[in-house]
Each structure stands twice: as structure tokens, then as C-alpha cells.
Amino acid sequence: MKITKYLILILFIWSCSSESGNGESVITTDDGPLTVTNPLLDFTVPANFPDATYSILQNPPTEKGFELGKKLFYDGQLASDGVVSCGFCHIQSFAFTHHTHITSHGVDGQIGTRNAQPLHNLAFMNEFTWDGAATFLDTQPIIPITSEVEMNETVSNVILKLAADDTYPTLFEEAFGSEGVSADRMFKALSQFMVMMVSANSKFDKLERGEAVTFTDQENAGRAIFDAKCASCHAGALQTDQSYRNNGLAMDPVFNDIGRERVTGLPDDNRKFKVPSLRNIEVTFPYMHDGRLATLEDVLNFYTDGMVDSPTLDEQFRRPDGTFGIDITPEEKVQLIAFLKTLTDNDFIEDRRFSEF
Amino acid sequence: MKKYFTLLVGIASLLTACNNDESNTATPDPGSLSLTFENIVNGASLSMSPTTYINNTNETYAVSELKYIISNIRLIKPDNSTYTYPVEDSYFLINEDGNKTVNLSNIPVDTYAGITFGFGVDPTQYPIESGTLNFIPFAEEAGMLWTWSAGYKFLKFEGVYSSATAPDDETTFVYHVGSHGANLDNYKEITLSFGEFQIASENTISQTIQFDVAKIFDSIYTLSLEEKNDVQVDPINAPKIAENVSTAFSILE
Structure with a gap:
């Protein structure tokens, strides 16, 4: 204990x-x-x-x-x-x-x-x-x-x-x-x-702990896709392996944010950012380090169709034929989003201990 | 929870053995050590800008700012055992334009023959454990905190230089060396030997440690300002500077 x-x-x-x-x-x-x-x-x-x-x-x-x-x-x-x-x-x-x-x-x-x-x-x-x-x-x-x-x-x-x-x-x-x-x-x-x-009281957590909750078919299907295509970085109970990676975002022309390279000075860390926890992801919009993506649909569409190449792009996104991205069908996107919403912890969000008033 | 709490209070009250006990009268009153860091070039005290010096790359430089952090002081006895100065009180800023003396009080009466100290702040230690949280405002006022990162500049060394080929062309240089997140540790520990000296009760012994500024450029590595005049978060040059700095301290006998 x-x-x-x-x-x-x-x-x-x-x-x-x-x-x-x-x-x-x-x-x-x-x-x-x-x-x-x-x-x-x-x-x-x-x-x-x-x-x-x-x-x-x-x-x-x-x-x-x-x-x-x-x-x-x-x-x-x-x-x-x-x-x-x-x-x-x-x-x-x-x-x-x-x-x-x-x-x-x-x-x-x-x-x-x-x-x-x-x-x-x-x-x-x-x-x-x-x-x-x-x-x-x-x-x-x-x-x-x-x-x-x-x-x-x-x-x-x-x-x-x-x-x-x-x-x-x-x-x-x-x-x-x-x-x-x-x-x-x-x-x-x-x-x-x-x-x-x-924050440990999402539906996902309760299921992990064997408490009395069940996933819908759609949430279960989403979880299987998540485990296969997302969990290598968004790993474990915290949905992050806490590494820094370049996920293929185009360089923002306003901020020109070099990411992790600012901390280490290493060119290899150019455009790398911390893999974020996905806990409460439903309510933490907008997404990405600069908030450029407004919805979860935008995020998944970015991973299937919006990534750009650069020397430090994470290898996991590269396909054998030289292209890059994650293959997710439109139906799978709906399922994935259903799963992502099981990561919302309303007990935490409404916990009076942490609230201002 | 309440059960554990009650249990804890009960057991904790039994463990009085390791509480501070200052009633031990057999130990003589402690003494003090005053350590002055003298920044030198060519064996003489550093003079700030506009006084100029020449490094091994034939670059002429003048120093406008020189600050560094000294930490984690341990005194070494002749039998190589050590006395560790309380870590939470063991962070000091040496500033050529300000304080250059570190006053260590409450040192046990004994014979000592050497010292180990840190250049910078050990980034591997928890800030609470190492007592650095109260050093933050001080370091901040001295400009020794990075602004974008929760870390320290161990060395702040700035001035102007001109190269041999363009002697009238003055350019500023900035060397800021610290740790880079958890990625690169530029913290160094330096050990120096003294002639044996005695710390006596209620007495202050003074010692001088010299810091050879020229060795920032020229020691293990030879650094050219013309090649790189702005070293801040620089994983190539900052470690070289830190290594050079680690060789630059010596005891003034």
C-alpha cells in the first residue's frame, strides 16, 4: 500500500x-x-x-x-x-x-x-x-x-x-x-x-483500476487504435513518455519557436517539444505548444494530412516509402476521439480544493 | 488517515535522538574562515575595462563584468576527512565589482589542509535539499538567473575585444555559462590544497584563492573570441569554458 x-x-x-x-x-x-x-x-x-x-x-x-x-x-x-x-x-x-x-x-x-x-x-x-x-x-x-x-x-x-x-x-x-x-x-x-x-479519476483510470465502469464499443475501438498508433509516445497512465519530439508542425512564422533546442543548444533538439499528457484533453483546447489547432478533429487531421518534414521529424512518423504521417481512417478518428474523452476527469476539474473561490 | 497520523505522532515523539542538541559543552566554540577570491591576470589583480589584456589567440580584451557562483564548500583535514559547510548556507556570488569574500562561520576547531568547492550550482540536487531556493532572489538581483529557464548562470563574463587583424574594431563578448536543463551539467568541483592551518575558537583565519581570468580563454582549451563571442546556451563552447574555469583557481600561499 x-x-x-x-x-x-x-x-x-x-x-x-x-x-x-x-x-x-x-x-x-x-x-x-x-x-x-x-x-x-x-x-x-x-x-x-x-x-x-x-x-x-x-x-x-x-x-x-x-x-x-x-x-x-x-x-x-x-x-x-x-x-x-x-x-x-x-x-x-x-x-x-x-x-x-x-x-x-x-x-x-x-x-x-x-x-x-x-x-x-x-x-x-x-x-x-x-x-x-x-x-x-x-x-x-x-x-x-x-x-x-x-x-x-x-x-x-x-x-x-x-x-x-x-x-x-x-x-x-x-x-x-x-x-x-x-x-x-x-x-x-x-x-x-x-x-x-x-487527476486520476477519469473513466480511463477507473477502468484501469478495475472499478465499475465499462467502455462503449466506440471507446474500446478508439482505445485499440490509440494503443496501436499513439501510445508509443503518449504512453502509460499519464499518456506521455515525457520525451521531446518534433511531431511535424510547420515552423510558426511569428514565434519561430525552436523548442527544446533553446534549453540544450543542440541542433538535434530543434523544433522538439514535450509529448503532452492527454489527460483532460477534451477541455484543454486549443492544442499544440502554440495552440494552433482548435479541436481534436483538427489534431487528428493534422497527423493524417498536415505534417511537414524537417530534419528532426520524429522517426516514428516516417513510412518505409519516404512519406510520413499517421494512417487513421475517418471512422477511426471518431473512435479515437471517443476514447480521448474517457481521459476527462470531472472530479478533478470540479475539485473545490483547487478552486479560486 | 487519522489512524496513521496518530501513529506517526506517537512514534515521532519517541525519536528525539536526532533532534538538534546544542548542549554538548565538550566541543570548543567554533572559529571562522574568511575566503577572498582574487581575480588575477598575469599574476596581478584584474583591472576592469578600459584596461586591456591579450589572450593566446592575440585578441585584445577588456573586462566589463565578471561574476561567478561558488557553492558546496567542504574543508579537508590532513587525514583527508572533510568538514561540509551547511549546504543551505553554501552559495556565494563572487563579483569583481562587488563582494569577493566568503565568510564561513561556525567552523569546528581543527587543522585543515585543503578545500573543495563547486563552480556553479549542482543541478542534480533537489532545490529544497540543497537549499538553493533562498539563493534565487539574490542570484536574480545579480543577473545570474537565466530568464527563460529555471536555472543559474554559473559564470557571467562580459567585455569587449578586438582581434590582431582589426585592432580598432571593438566588439562585445558575452560568456554566460550554466547548466542546460538536465541535459548538460557544467557544474564543476575544484579541490585545492593549503598549507596546514588551524581554525581556533572564536578566531577568524583569512585565506585567498586566486582566479586566473586569462585561463577562461586559455587553459585545457584555447578559445577565440573571434570564433565565438557570444556563448550562452552553447553545448560546444560552454563546457569548454567550464573546464577551463575549473583549472583557474589556485591558493595564494
Whole structure:
């Protein structure tokens, strides 16, 4: 039982830790000392999931840490204009994407170059963002906070703002058991919130776990096609092998986005982007790193008829005769889309724990 | 869940053995070590632009900015055992135009004969474990964070140069070396030997480590600015610079 393993491991951390996570702490308020109860949250790896990549032991989510992280996530103070919070581009009802925009907007109406990725199951990811520019969840928020076209702020200034705020110093103290607003604690709290965002209750998951659901004939047919033609990259319970690949999108003339090459500097990584999880794909439109495809039909039509060749095009798309693409009939497309919709997790999308209000 | 929680609290309260215990009076009060990084060229302290130097490729260069990150300091004793300075306090920025001294306090009284330190930030360690999250605002203010990536510039070295063939033609150069995601690790560890020295209670010992700026260009590899004057995310040249840097530190005896 995975939960037992985690709790036992957390126990070892606790016994040597001088900070928080230990249930209760006494903080100072204007009315004197106040005992704060801050229980550990239950982070459970779903039975059909791989092990978490995030080191829960180093930053075990607590009730107060999670609440602080959530407040930070929805707080425009993290941006230079006081408006564009993390939640501005990561909207829960669209599995934390910014679906009304092709590429996402930042402060002063500036337009970013990429489509905001959904946020779920981040505790199971090896790297973050479309090109893997962040190797740890705890440091990922540096990118949107400091990007000029996103939140256009500095981490230093965010900390100053939070420290001068009426409520944050108390919330930090409640979450971490002692006084102090720091970058370390801010990133930890954001991670505690994001790590808890586990989406594992789609029809697909329930079937995987042998729960009482059945696929329709069409969903079953779609799954067979998916397993044969898509699952080599969109692999496993997370529907991604977490690799970076060039899937044959024509170079966008506006952004000229070189993809993974920006991170590695390697020409071999030109135009490669992270294989996205397909979880909640029904609600995370538009699609692709720059949101150029509006519907799932568009995506499948792209794979059958819209791909363009380039030196780094993934070999899996190449046919022996020199052409490239995926062979999917119109009927199979309908079936595939039926299957893809079984990946929607309404429990997650409607989970009040993660919602702004 | 509640059952586990109760169990945990119960067991955790028994495990007091590894809590911090500062009541051990047998250990003498610790001392301090003040490490100054002196940037040099040709054996003399570096002078910033407009002072010029010549590299092995006969390029004349002047330095306008020189910063680097030092981390993960361990002191080596004569028997080769080590004292590891607390990792969360072990990140330092050396800035030719600012602070060049690293003050290490609470060092156990002992005899030491060497030091190991990191150039940059070890990208394989979890940021929480390595304590770098609180270094982020500082690195950011010093311009040592990439803006598009959640990583550090280990070295920021900028200036102007002119080649032997066109001595009046001044061009800027930019060397920014860091790690490239999880793909390329330019973090280096450097070990240097001192003459034996004693850290004494409530005393500060000063040592100077020299950083030979010329070796950025000319050491294991010879780098020409004319060939490449803008090295940022460069999987060919950034590792060469990092290797050269790893040879550039020495102890001033």
C-alpha cells in the first residue's frame, strides 16, 4: 500500500526536522501566542500511476502549506501589474489551461509565445514546460514570474510584497511553524499546492483500476487504435513518455519557436517539444505548444494530412516509402476521439480544493 | 488517515535522538574562515575595462563584468576527512565589482589542509535539499538567473575585444555559462590544497584563492573570441569554458 510507505518515510523526515509539518505549532499574534494545527495532507499515488518523481519527503504538503500555496497561485501580487496570477492562465475548469487564448496572455496584454499547459499530476513529471526548461517543480515558477510576457516580476520583489502584506506573514508562519517570508517557503508552498493536484479519476483510470465502469464499443475501438498508433509516445497512465519530439508542425512564422533546442543548444533538439499528457484533453483546447489547432478533429487531421518534414521529424512518423504521417481512417478518428474523452476527469476539474473561490 | 497520523505522532515523539542538541559543552566554540577570491591576470589583480589584456589567440580584451557562483564548500583535514559547510548556507556570488569574500562561520576547531568547492550550482540536487531556493532572489538581483529557464548562470563574463587583424574594431563578448536543463551539467568541483592551518575558537583565519581570468580563454582549451563571442546556451563552447574555469583557481600561499 503506497500511502503507508509514504507515511513511514515522512516519519523519518519529521523526526529530524525543526520546521513545520509536525501537526501543531505556536505562533505569535497581536493577541498573544496561538496554537496552530497544521495536519499533513494525504498525498496518495493512484494505484494505476507510476511512482511520484517529486520528493514528497522533502516538502510534505500540509493543510496550511497547501492553503498558502493556493492563495499564492491565485494572487496577482506575483505579477508586476498585480493582476496576472498563476491562475490567470491556468484556469481550473479547463484543467488549468488558458483555453480562450491561442498563446497565453501576460501583463499589459502582452502575448506569450506558447499555449499554457494543463496543470495536473505534476508530482509525476520529470521536467516542466514545453521544452523542459525547468528540471524541478520547486523552481518552475521562476519562469512565469520573471518572464516579461507573463508576470514580468522579480522573485525578490514578490518576496518584498508578500512580507509587507497584511496577511501573508501570518500565513507563512502558520504553514511553516516559525516567522519568516522567504523565497524558499514561497516555492515550497506553491509546490505543496501543485503536488496535490492529482487527476486520476477519469473513466480511463477507473477502468484501469478495475472499478465499475465499462467502455462503449466506440471507446474500446478508439482505445485499440490509440494503443496501436499513439501510445508509443503518449504512453502509460499519464499518456506521455515525457520525451521531446518534433511531431511535424510547420515552423510558426511569428514565434519561430525552436523548442527544446533553446534549453540544450543542440541542433538535434530543434523544433522538439514535450509529448503532452492527454489527460483532460477534451477541455484543454486549443492544442499544440502554440495552440494552433482548435479541436481534436483538427489534431487528428493534422497527423493524417498536415505534417511537414524537417530534419528532426520524429522517426516514428516516417513510412518505409519516404512519406510520413499517421494512417487513421475517418471512422477511426471518431473512435479515437471517443476514447480521448474517457481521459476527462470531472472530479478533478470540479475539485473545490483547487478552486479560486 | 487519522489512524496513521496518530501513529506517526506517537512514534515521532519517541525519536528525539536526532533532534538538534546544542548542549554538548565538550566541543570548543567554533572559529571562522574568511575566503577572498582574487581575480588575477598575469599574476596581478584584474583591472576592469578600459584596461586591456591579450589572450593566446592575440585578441585584445577588456573586462566589463565578471561574476561567478561558488557553492558546496567542504574543508579537508590532513587525514583527508572533510568538514561540509551547511549546504543551505553554501552559495556565494563572487563579483569583481562587488563582494569577493566568503565568510564561513561556525567552523569546528581543527587543522585543515585543503578545500573543495563547486563552480556553479549542482543541478542534480533537489532545490529544497540543497537549499538553493533562498539563493534565487539574490542570484536574480545579480543577473545570474537565466530568464527563460529555471536555472543559474554559473559564470557571467562580459567585455569587449578586438582581434590582431582589426585592432580598432571593438566588439562585445558575452560568456554566460550554466547548466542546460538536465541535459548538460557544467557544474564543476575544484579541490585545492593549503598549507596546514588551524581554525581556533572564536578566531577568524583569512585565506585567498586566486582566479586566473586569462585561463577562461586559455587553459585545457584555447578559445577565440573571434570564433565565438557570444556563448550562452552553447553545448560546444560552454563546457569548454567550464573546464577551463575549473583549472583557474589556485591558493595564494
